[in-house]
Amino acid sequence: MTSESPDLTAFVKTYDVRGLVGSQLTDEVVEAFGAAFADEIEAAGSELVVGHDMRDSSPAFAAAFARGARARGADVVALGLCSTDESYFASGSLSAPAAMFTASHNPASYNGIKMSRAGAQGISLDTGLASIRDRASSYLDGGIEAVAEPGGIREYDALGDYAAYLRRLVDLSTIRPIKVVVDAGNGMGGLTVPAVLGTAAGLAELPIEIVPMYFELDGTFPNHEANPLEPANLVDLQKAVVEHGADLGLAFDGDADRCFVVDENGDAVTPSAVAAIVAVREIARVRALEPDADIAVIHNLITSRAVPEAIEAAGATPVRTRVGHSLIKDEMRETGAIFGGEHSAHYYFRDFWGADNGMLAAMHVLAEFGSQGEPLSTLTDRYTPYSASGEINSTVTDVPAAYARIVDAYAGVGDFDELDGLTVNGASDEGGFWWFNVRPSNTEPLLRLNAEAATEPEMIRVRDDVLRLIRG
Numbered sequence: 001m002t003s004e005s006p007d008l009t010a011f012v013k014t015y016d017v018r019g020l021v022g023s024q025l026t027d028e029v030v031e032a033f034g035a036a037f038a039d040e041i042e043a044a045g046s047e048l049v050v051g052h053d054m055r056d057s058s059p060a061f062a063a064a065f066a067r068g069a070r071a072r073g074a075d076v077v078a079l080g081l082c083s084t085d086e087s088y089f090a091s092g093s094l095s096a097p098a099a100m101f102t103a104s105h106n107p108a109s110y111n112g113i114k115m116s117r118a119g120a121q122g123i124s125l126d127t128g129l130a131s132i133r134d135r136a137s138s139y140l141d142g143g144i145e146a147v148a149e150p151g152g153i154r155e156y157d158a159l160g161d162y163a164a165y166l167r168r169l170v171d172l173s174t175i176r177p178i179k180v181v182v183d184a185g186n187g188m189g190g191l192t193v194p195a196v197l198g199t200a201a202g203l204a205e206l207p208i209e210i211v212p213m214y215f216e217l218d219g220t221f222p223n224h225e226a227n228p229l230e231p232a233n234l235v236d237l238q239k240a241v242v243e244h245g246a247d248l249g250l251a252f253d254g255d256a257d258r259c260f261v262v263d264e265n266g267d268a269v270t271p272s273a274v275a276a277i278v279a280v281r282e283i284a285r286v287r288a289l290e291p292d293a294d295i296a297v298i299h300n301l302i303t304s305r306a307v308p309e310a311i312e313a314a315g316a317t318p319v320r321t322r323v324g325h326s327l328i329k330d331e332m333r334e335t336g337a338i339f340g341g342e343h344s345a346h347y348y349f350r351d352f353w354g355a356d357n358g359m360l361a362a363m364h365v366l367a368e369f370g371s372q373g374e375p376l377s378t379l380t381d382r383y384t385p386y387s388a389s390g391e392i393n394s395t396v397t398d399v400p401a402a403y404a405r406i407v408d409a410y411a412g413v414g415d416f417d418e419l420d421g422l423t424v425n426g427a428s429d430e431g432g433f434w435w436f437n438v439r440p441s442n443t444e445p446l447l448r449l450n451a452e453a454a455t456e457p458e459m460i461r462v463r464d465d466v467l468r469l470i471r472g
Helices: 028-038 056-073 083-092 130-142 161-167 189-196 231-243 271-289 306-313 325-335 360-368 376-381 399-410 456-471
Strands: 017-020 047-052 077-083 098-101 110-117 152-153 180-184 208-213 248-252 260-261 296-300 318-323 338-340 348-351 393-397 415-417 422-427 433-440 446-453
Touching: 028 047, 028 056, 028 110, 028 130, 047 056, 047 083, 047 325, 056 077, 056 098, 056 110, 083 098, 083 110, 083 161, 083 360, 161 360, 180 189, 180 231, 180 360, 189 208, 189 248, 189 360, 208 231, 231 248, 231 260, 231 433, 248 360, 260 348, 260 360, 271 296, 271 306, 271 338, 271 360, 271 376, 296 306, 306 376, 306 399, 325 338, 325 348, 348 360, 360 376, 393 456, 399 422, 399 433, 399 446, 399 456, 415 456, 433 456, 446 456
Parallel strands: 047 077, 047 098, 077 152, 180 208, 180 248, 296 318, 296 338
Antiparallel strands: 017 110, 098 110, 248 260, 338 348, 393 446, 415 422, 422 433, 433 446
């Protein structure tokens, strides 16, 4: 690598490329990634999908990536503006690899690339991303040599097909009339929500009144960061739901592949409750089509205990996995699971090529809520019987020492499980349960704590005890 070439290892992450625009990601760097991606997936002579979000840098980056891919023989299918799950739809329906330009919920100074193999299969460092990185580095050093027959390009506006496909998976036409406030956070939900839940794509009108918030596509995020995982970014939606007397609220992140739910009181619904609701609906749907099927549903190890309990009660097998996007996708394929849910509001569907789709999860919640007469808070309370801490991050100067303090304190107190970090399960004196999981960050000196118990006092006791050990 020449002294002028950037160090790609600094911004090629475990599951995607994500870096600062200008200093890390430039047109030249992105063009090299396009050529490298085409080589890695052997796309010469076949189609490769390229889409982008609303960030200011995204259109030029998508064009640069397309140039690099075409130089190496790939025929580019240009989606233009789209959500990440819309790019998965194109990858799945066309059986073509895809590259999506987005930095999801990160601030405006960032951009990135989410790459998929044909059929929306994820790519991680272990499954091709490291090779793409190294090929791109070589192209930056030596230039991109065009093949004898460079690829062509065609445009494909997938929004209508995407919306129609989701409508076929979840029928909302017969639900009772409902009012929903939607906060798109100036992200791609501003494009996809009117198409899927409204009539913007030419589909029939649904009995859903949408109250739009921040639907204007604006990659500078003038109202708040498009990261609903942070409670501060839900405040506007929570207020609006109450002010409008709405039945519920939905908040999408920047690339609209994650969706968070707020009930009629403005209270956030835990992603675990959403996962349980969707799991039960998907189990019932598949059971009706395949009465004798062995049905598996995935949940990661820090979702609420209520999730596997709901899966089992519905007659399916819960499969517990580590945390991680590509890990879940791989597990979906290996187990044949019909659905997968993560604590971070990523929801994966077998009938969406095993990829995650926040819009589809939202549609399941709307369908379940709209098919009965109770408030959303009553419905979701049934799937939230326990008390959870949520994820708490602690900056730790000596992660191994903090980890050792926890092991010493809980040896003999609870059962240890090291599937992903350290999970300790125990019983309370009153006959209830508690558990906690501590996981180190892959990239920062952080320990992440999640705790849950049968009662709130027990959860607080466990949470505070483990935090004391973590922070020394």
